[in-house]
Amino acid sequence: MGHRFEKHDELALDATPEQVWDAIATGPGIDSWFMGRNDVQPGEGGTVRTLFGGYAPESPITSWEPGKRLAYGGEQAEDGRFVAYEFLIEGRGGGSTVLRMVTSGFIPGDDWADEFEAMSKGGALFISTLATYLTHFAGRVAxxxxxxxxxxxxxxxxxxxxxxxxxxxxxxxxxxxxxxxxxxxxxxxxxxxxxxxxxxxxxxxxxxxxxxxxxxxxxxxxxxxxxxxxxxxxxxxxxxxxxxxxxxxxx
CATH class of the missing domain: 3.30.530.20 (START domain)
Structure with a gap:
């Protein structure tokens, strides 16, 4: 059976587009709000790699427009599982930014509901952490x-x-x-x-x-x-x- 999903989020941030880009498109930036240790090989065709515990997903970058748009992920496993991320950055007056995010993917199997709930709850935490980081610690590395x-x-x-x-x-x-x-x-x-x-x-x-x-x-x-x-x-x-x-x- 499985479940296909697509989630849209929008953050109004008191941070510059450059600070937002550094937070989502560099290893030290992602380290400061996501999970584990992260490494970014920049540019379209590059990769975003996350390492925590025994888990080390590596996602291909499909769009790389510094300060404007980043997309990565989307490669399907044999069972059809995949997850993809897209970030759209829009600068506003006074050095503020609107960040729009789309998370999409597919969870296979008839027992997808518990996994999707955990993904949704964890995703809400990560988005709140990103907003909190850019509001209170922008430009700093954790x-x-x-x-x-x-x-x-x-x-x-x-x-x-x-x-x-x-x-x-x-x-x-x-x-x-x-x-x-x-x-x-x-x-x-x-x-x-x-x-x-x-x-x-x-x-x-x-x-x-x-x-x-x-x-x-x-x-x-x-x-x-x-x-x-x-x-x-x-x-x-x-x-x-x-x-x-x-x-x-x-x-």
Missing amino acids: TPLTVFGPPVGDWERTWSAARAALGLGEHVSEGDPARFTVDGDVVEGVVYSVNSQTIGIRTPDALYRLLQGFHGALVAGHHFFSTVDTTHTENVWQAWLAGLSQEGNDR
């Missing part, structure tokens, strides 16, 4: 950190434990204050994105994100706009996620 927690038996209990650990209640809205402790340090920020599978929190020097991964596991996908020891920070968050997952399973 160090990305992606950490996978262990599988969990009950996602709802684990997600409830995650909200509590972040200093949030059962019902979370954008703009809510968050407060949590990592490695003995208290972190304070504000929720900039939330749905049933993701939470994004902005602080003065970082973007913290939790989302549902494979088998209901918690995934941390953070961006630090300050100097960090990546090995130490990864170990700290690995322990943080493991403890939280265990707490959720034990409730």
Whole structure:
């Protein structure tokens, strides 16, 4: 059966077209709001490559108009699966920009619904993160950190434990204050994105994100706009996620 989809999004940004282009069309720019480590081989016929965990998709660039239009992806697998992205940049007065995005593709199989829901929830987080990055950190480059927690038996209990650990209640809205402790340090920020599978929190020097991964596991996908020891920070968050997952399973 499968499911073909096409999603349109539009962002009005207080950022220049050049800043928007750098965010979507360079490896360091994508590192600052998406997932994992990214590399862009520029130009039509080039590639966009993302590496996180054991996943390393490589998408061909089909349109490359610096400051105006970027499109990549669309290659079909044997089962018909594909995903393609298009970004259209329109400069406005006062150094502002309108960014239009189209995400399209096909998910094969009769069990496509859960995968499509996860893709939609994750996509909403990434778009909100892009907007937050360009609003509060435009022109800066982040160090990305992606950490996978262990599988969990009950996602709802684990997600409830995650909200509590972040200093949030059962019902979370954008703009809510968050407060949590990592490695003995208290972190304070504000929720900039939330749905049933993701939470994004902005602080003065970082973007913290939790989302549902494979088998209901918690995934941390953070961006630090300050100097960090990546090995130490990864170990700290690995322990943080493991403890939280265990707490959720034990409730």
